[in-house]
Amino acid sequence: MRVDVVTIFPEYLAPLELSLIGKARATGILDVAVHDLRTWTSDVHRTVDDTPYGGGPGMVMRPEPWGEALDELGPGHLIVPSPAGVRFTQPLAHALAGEPRLIFACGRYEGIDQRVLDHAAERMPVTEVSLGDYVLFGGEVAVLVVLEAVVRLLPGVLGNADSLIEESHADGLLEAPVYTKPAQWRDLPVPEVLRSGDHGRIARWRRDQSLLRTARRRPDLLPALPPQALDRHDRAA
Numbered sequence: 001m002r003v004d005v006v007t008i009f010p011e012y013l014a015p016l017e018l019s020l021i022g023k024a025r026a027t028g029i030l031d032v033a034v035h036d037l038r039t040w041t042s043d044v045h046r047t048v049d050d051t052p053y054g055g056g057p058g059m060v061m062r063p064e065p066w067g068e069a070l071d072e073l074g075p076g077h078l079i080v081p082s083p084a085g086v087r088f089t090q091p092l093a094h095a096l097a098g099e100p101r102l103i104f105a106c107g108r109y110e111g112i113d114q115r116v117l118d119h120a121a122e123r124m125p126v127t128e129v130s131l132g133d134y135v136l137f138g139g140e141v142a143v144l145v146v147l148e149a150v151v152r153l154l155p156g157v158l159g160n161a162d163s164l165i166e167e168s169h170a171d172g173l174l175e176a177p178v179y180t181k182p183a184q185w186r187d188l189p190v191p192e193v194l195r196s197g198d199h200g201r202i203a204r205w206r207r208d209q210s211l212l213r214t215a216r217r218r219p220d221l222l223p224a225l226p227p228q229a230l231d232r233h234d235r236a237a
């Protein structure tokens with residue numbers, strides 16, 4: 001997968017050199033390039049923003065540098081983080097993991113001139129995404145989140161592919177609690193079932209814990225579960 005990120009704060013994306021994303025880059029699974037939007041400015045002050053038409057607070061990012069940048073870097077699936085975007089979810093992460101090329105446009109100020117997105121949409125898929133209902137300073141943090149969620153799904157990135165099956169949101173439920181040694185820590189024991197060696201019991205316990213957690217913390221996820229997601233054992237509850 002080839003990823004291009006355009007931002008006025010390239011240093012914000014330094015974490016992309018680290019951990020599993022850094023390893024995916026080193027092993028050739030992922031090719032990431034971070035670009036400074038000011039590369040595509042032509043004035044002496046390298047201006048990237050201007051006042052909003054129609055008035056209102058703050059500044060808006062000028063279309064010209066973005067147009068030049070996307071002319072050079074496109075085509076690819078353009079991902080634009082925005083407070084007004086569609087909620088970023090695990091299904092969307094899976095969809096993006098299937099793309100050969102992603103281009104991330106990191107806005108700042110009050111956002112990017114809408115014509116940039118409209119013009120790009122004439123020649124490539126454009127998706128505005130939001131991390132959630134709160135307001136950040138810009139899109140860079142969202143790019144780190146989206147990229148981590150997407151890259152984890154690429155073949156060869158996670159050592160144990162099984163961990164993709166058990167994790168939260170993979171089957172629509174929150175994951176069960178996890179434990180490791182020691183068996184007793186500050187008078188707190190590991191649940192006996194997890195040390196029983198009875199894999200059927202362990203699987204049922206984990207499923208029950210997932211359902212309990214989801215019901216308590218994210219009841220909004222429960223109705224979305226298709227009937228077949230609750231196996232015969234669950235229905236009895």
Ligand SMILES: N#Cc1c(-c2ccc3ccn(Cc4ccc(CN5CCOCC5)cc4)c3c2)n[nH]c1N
Pocket residue numbers: 081082083085106107108109110111112129130131132133134135136137138139142
């Ligand atoms: N992903 C993501 C994001 C972002 C995000 C992503 C990208 C950019 C580029 C600039 N900003 C800052 C900005 C601040 C204020 C406004 C106008 N406001 C009008 C009133 O409603 C709220 C918005 C717009 C943009 C960004 C924020 N925030 N929250 C998420 N989940």
